[in-house]
Amino acid sequence: MFKKIVIFGVGLIGGSVALALKKHPHAPHITGVGRSGHSLQEALQRGLIDTAETDLGLALSGADLVLIATPVAQTPDILKAIRPYINEHMVITDAGSTKSDVMAYARAELGDHIGQFVGGHPIAGAEKSGPSAALADLYVGKNVILTPEPTTQPQAFEKATALWQQCGAVVSNMSPQEHDSVFAAVSHLPHLLAFALVDDLAKRDNAELLFKFAASGFRDFTRIAGSHPEMWRDIALANKQALLNELKTYQQAVSHMTLLLENGDGDALHTLFDRASRARNDWAKSKIQ
Known part of the structure; x- marks a missing residue:
C-alpha cells in the first residue's frame, strides 16, 4: 500500500x-x-x-x-x-x-x-x-x-x-472531543501527578535522603515522570480544560481521603482501598486476556 x-x-x-x-x-x-x-x-x-x-x-x-x-x-x-x-x-x-x-x-x-x-x-x-x-x-x-x-x-x-x-x-x-476527555483522565492526569510528586520531593531540603530510600512503590508510581518534558508541556496546555476538570475531581478525591485519615476512619479507608484494588486488578486481568 x-x-x-x-x-x-x-x-x-x-x-x-x-x-x-x-x-x-x-x-x-x-x-x-x-x-x-x-x-x-x-x-x-x-x-x-x-x-x-x-x-x-x-x-x-x-x-x-x-x-x-x-x-x-x-x-x-x-x-x-x-x-x-x-x-x-x-x-x-x-x-x-x-x-x-x-x-x-x-x-x-x-x-x-x-x-x-x-x-x-x-x-x-x-x-x-x-x-x-x-x-x-x-x-x-x-x-x-x-x-x-x-x-x-x-x-x-x-x-x-x-x-x-x-x-x-x-x-x-x-471523536476528537471524546478522545481528549478520556485521555485526560487515564493518561494526562497520571503523568501530571507523577511529575508533581517527583518535583515536590526534589525541592525538599532532605531530597537526597528521600531518593536514597525510595524503592519499588516510588519507582512504579513515578516511572512516567521520566517522560519527555516538552511533549508533556504541550499535551497539558493543549488539553487544558479537560485536564483542569480531572484535576478538580482528583482534588476532591484527595480531600475525601484526607478527611478519612483525620477522622481515623479505618473502615471507610479499607472500603476505598478495596474498591480501588479490585478495579485495578480487574483492569490488569483484562489487559492480558
Whole structure:
C-alpha cells in the first residue's frame, strides 16, 4: 500500500513506526525530517530511516503518507510547511496525544486538503525518547485511536488504519472531543501527578535522603515522570480544560481521603482501598486476556 512514507520526528514514536514497517517484505522507503541533524543522523545509522531530508520538496516528492510524530505544538507549523507539496493521493496523519487542537490545526492550515488528514494517537510509549528508544514491536497489540471527521476521505482513513495495522496495532476510532476527555483522565492526569510528586520531593531540603530510600512503590508510581518534558508541556496546555476538570475531581478525591485519615476512619479507608484494588486488578486481568 505504501511506497514512500515521510516521518516528521524519528524518535520513540516515529522511529518505532519505521522499524515496524521495515519488518515487512517490500517495506516502503522511509524519509525522516526533523529539527535536529544529530537525531536524523542517529536514525540513519540505526537503520530507522532510509534517507534524511531538510528540503521539504524533495522529502515529500512521491510520498504516499506523511506521519507527524513530533510534540503537538509543532504540528501547525509542519502542516503549513507541507501544504504546497501535498498531492491528491497523499495522506497526512499524526501521533499526537491530544486531538481537538490537532484537528483544528489541520482545518486551519490544510484548506482544501483537510479531507486527506486523519488524526491519530497510538496508546503506546515509554519514558525514554529519541531514535535509540525506538522498538520494532512497540505497537504490537496496542490500541491506536483515529479521529476521522465528516470531511475525512474514506481512502485516507483506510490508509491511516492500514499504517497502524501493519505496525501490529488494534485500531479504533472516536471523536476528537471524546478522545481528549478520556485521555485526560487515564493518561494526562497520571503523568501530571507523577511529575508533581517527583518535583515536590526534589525541592525538599532532605531530597537526597528521600531518593536514597525510595524503592519499588516510588519507582512504579513515578516511572512516567521520566517522560519527555516538552511533549508533556504541550499535551497539558493543549488539553487544558479537560485536564483542569480531572484535576478538580482528583482534588476532591484527595480531600475525601484526607478527611478519612483525620477522622481515623479505618473502615471507610479499607472500603476505598478495596474498591480501588479490585478495579485495578480487574483492569490488569483484562489487559492480558
